[in-house]
Amino acid sequence: xxxxxxxxxxxxxxxxxxxxxxxxxxxxxxxxxxxxxxxxxxxxxxxxxxxxxxxxxxxxxxxxxxxxxxxxxxxxxxxxxxxxxxxxxxxxxxxxxxxxxxxxxxxxxxxxxxxxxxxxxxxxxxxxxxxxxxxxxxxxxxxxxxxxxxxxxxxxxxxxxxxxxxxx
Numbered sequence: 671x672x673x674x675x676x677x678x679x680x681x682x683x684x685x686x687x688x689x690x691x692x693x694x695x696x697x698x699x700x701x702x703x704x705x706x707x708x709x710x711x712x713x714x715x716x717x718x719x720x721x722x723x724x725x726x727x728x729x730x731x732x733x734x735x736x737x738x739x740x741x742x743x744x745x746x747x748x749x750x751x752x753x754x755x756x757x758x759x760x761x762x763x764x765x766x767x768x769x770x771x772x773x774x775x776x777x778x779x780x781x782x783x784x785x786x787x788x789x790x791x792x793x794x795x796x797x798x799x800x801x802x803x804x805x806x807x808x809x810x811x812x813x814x815x816x817x818x819x820x821x822x823x824x825x826x827x828x829x830x831x832x833x834x835x836x837x838x
């Protein structure tokens with residue numbers, strides 16, 4: 671059973687606990703993170719969701735997910751990356767590059783983290799089976815996957831944040 675802290679739309683912690691999968695109370699949000707990992711070549715670590723995932727099976731994305739009860743955004747980002755792709759990121763190398771409130775589905779607050787990290791792409795140290803594979807991709811490879819409809823919808827904001835919309 672996964673537990674979440676609940677927040678107001680203004681990101682105030684309410685002190686309420688929520689069980690994942692149940693409808694959120696009116697006016698309440700949970701916190702989620704997406705984690706972009708960039709190496710010194712300017713490539714991003716992109717992960718492919720496992721075929722067994724209920725939503726977006728075999729689609730490409732970044733590590734991320736819901737922040738657990740008692741975690742803040744940074745702790746959730748570090749945990750999700752460790753679980754999904756087996757990488758221990760240095761907290762001081764990360765920063766939030768985008769944040770927004772989303773009201774569709776289960777309402778949530780999304781923080782997008784960017785971490786600089788060099789290392790191999792592989793799943794040997796991952797602690798879940800949520801990811802089928804991961805690899806480093808440059809901007810053009812990411813954009814090509816997006817245009818081919820092989821990336822989860824959330825990548826659209828990433829392309830905008832990176833200023834890739836008009837690039838060939």
